[in-house]
Amino acid sequence: AEIVIVPTPAEAGALVAEEILSLVRRTPDAVLGLATGSTPLPVYEALRARRDEVDLSRVRGFALDEYVGIDPAHPESYRNVIFREVVEPLGLDPERVHVPDGSLDGISHAGADYERRIAEAGGVDLQILGIGTDGHIGFNEPGSSFASRTRVKTLTEQTIADNARFFDSADEVPVHCITQGLGTILAARHLVLLAFGEGKAEAVAGAVEGPVSASLPGSAVQLHPHTTVVVDEAAASRLT
Ligand code: F6R
Secondary structure, eight states: OOOEEEESSHHHHHHHHHHHHHHHOOOOEEEEEESSSTTHHHHHHHHHHHTTOOOTOOOEEESSETTTTTTTOOTHHHHHHHHIIIIIIHTTGGGEEEOOOOOOHHHHHHHHHHHHHHHHTOSSSSEEEOOOOOOOTTTTTOOTTTOSSSEEEOOOOHHHHHHGGGGSSGGGGGGEEEEEEEEHHHHHSOOHHHHOOOGHHHHHHHHHOOOOOOOOOOGGGOOSSSEEEEEETTTTTTTT
């Protein structure tokens, strides 16, 4: 992987935004893989500041994951987060942006439906990734198969504790999620993994330099021929 160490998350955001804008200049209907959580927010902010430079109206997007069974009106459903943080501020076409369907009634076919949609779009051009403190990418928790496709998973205690900040309490964090698999993520043409802060240092070192192992799902990025890792000094602090 190409590793870029930047002084601040804002600079990481500017760098990745530039990469995305140049992709969209070349390919106006580019397919972006969108992550939620705190990490990609500087990218979305930098894009927002520059949204008038490039026509974003034909850009397509696929979110990595969604909570299963979350109230669709809940502000922290990933559908709502993606629309609030990405689609609306960037002026994307809401019809072109997809989030896995975490509703209980369709859950048996939601994974396969999502895979079909991604395939019909011709695959993801640039996939934005964060990494969990337990090494997950998407919500592929430790033990996930490198061949996995979009499916339902159970969040670890660690991820529930980490994501409790978005809810009133840890009890409110859904236990299940639907997530693109590691195989889905690896099929994207360019992976851009971002991480900031000391809390991510161990996961980043394991992902980039450790053995490729299902016990650290982020290490799957080592199997991809075009991965860019953008980290601040703190997140880079355990790299050799
Ligand atoms: C989000 C996702 C997760 C997060 C990871 C880090 O769509 O799939 O892998 O990227 O949990 O979360 P933050 O960025 O909030 O530290």
